[in-house]
Amino acid sequence: MTYENIRLEHEGAIALLTIDRPKALNALNSKTLQELEAAVQSLGADTRALIITGGGEKAFVAGADISEMASLPASAAREFAALGHRVFALLEALPIPTIAAVNGFALGGGCELALACDLIYASEKAQLGLPEVSLGVIPGFGGTQRLTRLVGRSRAKELVFTGGRVDAATAKAIGLVLDVVPAADLLTHCRLVAGKILKNGPLAVSQAKRVIEFGADQDLRAANELERQGFAALFGSDDQREGMKAFLEKRPAAFTGK
Ligand code: DAK
Numbered sequence: 001m002t003y004e005n006i007r008l009e010h011e012g013a014i015a016l017l018t019i020d021r022p023k024a025l026n027a028l029n030s031k032t033l034q035e036l037e038a039a040v041q042s043l044g045a046d047t048r049a050l051i052i053t054g055g056g057e058k059a060f061v062a063g064a065d066i067s068e069m070a071s072l073p074a075s076a077a078r079e080f081a082a083l084g085h086r087v088f089a090l091l092e093a094l095p096i097p098t099i100a101a102v103n104g105f106a107l108g109g110g111c112e113l114a115l116a117c118d119l120i121y122a123s124e125k126a127q128l129g130l131p132e133v134s135l136g137v138i139p140g141f142g143g144t145q146r147l148t149r150l151v152g153r154s155r156a157k158e159l160v161f162t163g164g165r166v167d168a169a170t171a172k173a174i175g176l177v178l179d180v181v182p183a184a185d186l187l188t189h190c191r192l193v194a195g196k197i198l199k200n201g202p203l204a205v206s207q208a209k210r211v212i213e214f215g216a217d218q219d220l221r222a223a224n225e226l227e228r229q230g231f232a233a234l235f236g237s238d239d240q241r242e243g244m245k246a247f248l249e250k251r252p253a254a255f256t257g258k
Helices: 030-042 074-093 111-115 131-135 142-153 153-162 166-171 183-196 202-215 220-234 238-248
Strands: 008-013 014-019 049-055 059-061 098-102 105-107 119-125 127-129 165-167 179-183
Touching: 008 030, 014 074, 014 183, 059 098, 059 111, 098 111, 098 179, 098 183, 105 111, 105 119, 105 202, 111 127, 111 142, 119 166, 119 183, 127 166, 131 166, 142 153, 165 166, 165 238, 166 179, 179 183, 179 202, 183 238, 202 220
Parallel strands: 014 049, 049 098, 059 105, 098 119, 105 127, 119 179
Antiparallel strands: 008 014, 127 165
């Protein structure tokens, strides 16, 4: 499939998805969100990690497309919101790890896109924020909720109320991004992390993502029950047998994802 506003490249088991509208700093209009949805849905079982980044030199994604949103009637705004939520939920539900490579501005919907990924790494040039209140709205793609869960209420309120941006070092200090690396090394770093994950049992990684993701919204007892079920579900899989056999035979495991 060919896309206009994104690029999807496959590097073995890693898919690299680039939001590629550099003239508009990769802002998310409806078409871009639709393409993002189609691209994520197109990923097959041979893809075991997804890296998302922004095209051009300046931005990861500078937000939802303000020029499109400005004139949206209420009914279209509802559709736009539904589309955004669908795409971001799709990313969270993907059975593979997703990594945001934040290479520049990640504002509004762009910050929310990063927040919907499992791991966020940033280049030294990155600036992150949720400036929606400066436009008279609030984050609409789950940003208020995902940011709060990640950095805590107080920092989330500070960022959302002020509409300010934080640089990469501050983003790391408040736990919004995991690590900051030089711009030229950002994708290499993300590929390296993906590579480490790929060495592990795919079913186990997928199950770990599921229980962390769903458990985070439950009380500890319910969340531990989720973990117990996820743990038990892996027993009897080829991957569990192979992983443990390989350890006992002192050799690397050859996982098949079955
Ligand atoms: N939308 C559309 N175009 C954008 C854009 C955006 N978010 N951000 C940048 N651009 C365009 C600029 O208009 C400019 O286009 P031309 O004038 O060249 O045609 C081009 O990208 C280059 O931008 P600048 O010339 O402004 O570049 P600078 O380096 O000077 O500044 C900047 C970079 C990132 C600081 C600045 O562009 C900026 O402040 N951009 C807007 C950032 C922003 O406010 N982002 C949040 C957008 S609001 C909801 C769902 C979702 C949302 C809300 C509600 N519901 C469902 C209810 C989400 C809202 C948002 O994301």
